[in-house]
Amino acid sequence: MIEIAINGACGRMGSRIAALVFEDSELKLVAALERPGHQSLGKDVGLVAGCGDTGIIITTAFNAHADVLIDFSSPESAIAIGEICAKKNVAVVVGATGLNPQQHEKMQHFSRLIPCLVSPNMSVGVNVLFNLVAQVAKMVGKEFDIEIIETHHRFKKDSPSGTALRLAEKVCEATGRKMDEDVVYGRSGITGERPLNEIGIHAVRSGDVIGDHTVIFGSLGERIEITHRAHTRDTFVRGAIRAAKFIAKKPPGMYSMSDVLQIQP
Numbered sequence: 001m002i003e004i005a006i007n008g009a010c011g012r013m014g015s016r017i018a019a020l021v022f023e024d025s026e027l028k029l030v031a032a033l034e035r036p037g038h039q040s041l042g043k044d045v046g047l048v049a050g051c052g053d054t055g056i057i058i059t060t061a062f063n064a065h066a067d068v069l070i071d072f073s074s075p076e077s078a079i080a081i082g083e084i085c086a087k088k089n090v091a092v093v094v095g096a097t098g099l100n101p102q103q104h105e106k107m108q109h110f111s112r113l114i115p116c117l118v119s120p121n122m123s124v125g126v127n128v129l130f131n132l133v134a135q136v137a138k139m140v141g142k143e144f145d146i147e148i149i150e151t152h153h154r155f156k157k158d159s160p161s162g163t164a165l166r167l168a169e170k171v172c173e174a175t176g177r178k179m180d181e182d183v184v185y186g187r188s189g190i191t192g193e194r195p196l197n198e199i200g201i202h203a204v205r206s207g208d209v210i211g212d213h214t215v216i217f218g219s220l221g222e223r224i225e226i227t228h229r230a231h232t233r234d235t236f237v238r239g240a241i242r243a244a245k246f247i248a249k250k251p252p253g254m255y256s257m258s259d260v261l262q263i264q265p
């Protein structure tokens, strides 16, 4: 049995993680953590997750023994809990997005002590998309304009999405473009003609969209559009659970969803 703790347990993702972990015969839910002052502290997490009594009470303190902690909270909270996991020798799966470079550096530091997996998107489809986009960017060459459009629900706090940023990084790695020089975030005003190297990223916020990502490769006379749409958050949840099972018994290190899903370019 792999013992699982959840940080951000009452959130849109955290509550589905709780429900699916509770149903999984290979996993045991051992802790459900939330921020200080949260209205659900002291309640059984099953009440929030809609899966009945689990016997796991939502708390702020991570006192339980666990093999893996799954985090879908916020960048600050992911780092704070990562530090605790490093001290407690608990592996960590971080799904929270919006981490800045210093926060990513801290996760790298924790990965010298414990197994860590940090991924902006745990779905199989998006991890295939990461590889596809890199390959297409290489194949079309310099004459195609590359634009990334992401659409998410109105409650999302970070923009652009972590997935859109990772897609841009994949294009940069494949083509020699640079994130700090070639990426523009939306456009407004007299911006001039589009430089060939530019990568445009556009964040749309609308209603309850779970998560759509489109990459457009456009040239004169034609364009390629590659889109991924998530139909349910459970697709990310299933990926996070696969990741937790994967890193549970691994040595310290930084692992990726490509390691988990064994996606070959």
Ligand SMILES: NC(=O)C1=CN([C@@H]2O[C@H](COP(=O)(O)OP(=O)(O)OC[C@H]3O[C@@H](n4cnc5c(N)ncnc54)[C@H](OP(=O)(O)O)[C@@H]3O)[C@@H](O)[C@H]2O)C=CC1
Residues within 6 Å of the ligand: 007, 008, 009, 010, 011, 012, 013, 014, 033, 034, 035, 036, 038, 072, 073, 074, 075, 077, 094, 095, 096, 097, 098, 119, 120, 121, 122, 123, 158, 236
């Ligand atoms: N990697 C992936 O595949 C995916 C990543 N995400 C990312 O996961 C994150 C969470 O998304 P989502 O579930 O929609 O967001 P929610 O806001 O619904 O959930 C976040 C939860 O974390 C809680 N939280 C905030 N601060 C703390 C803290 N200090 N300690 C413990 N819990 C805390 C929030 O409480 P409160 O609401 O009271 O602030 C909330 O319950 C986002 O960064 C999102 O981008 C989302 C989907 C897929």
Ligand SMILES: O=C(O)C1=N[C@H](C(=O)O)C[C@H](O)C1
Residues within 6 Å of the ligand: 097, 120, 121, 152, 156, 157, 160, 161, 162, 163, 164, 210, 211, 212, 230
């Ligand atoms: O906040 C969300 O909901 C999502 N966030 C992730 C991101 O920022 O890339 C992934 C997913 O599309 C849902």
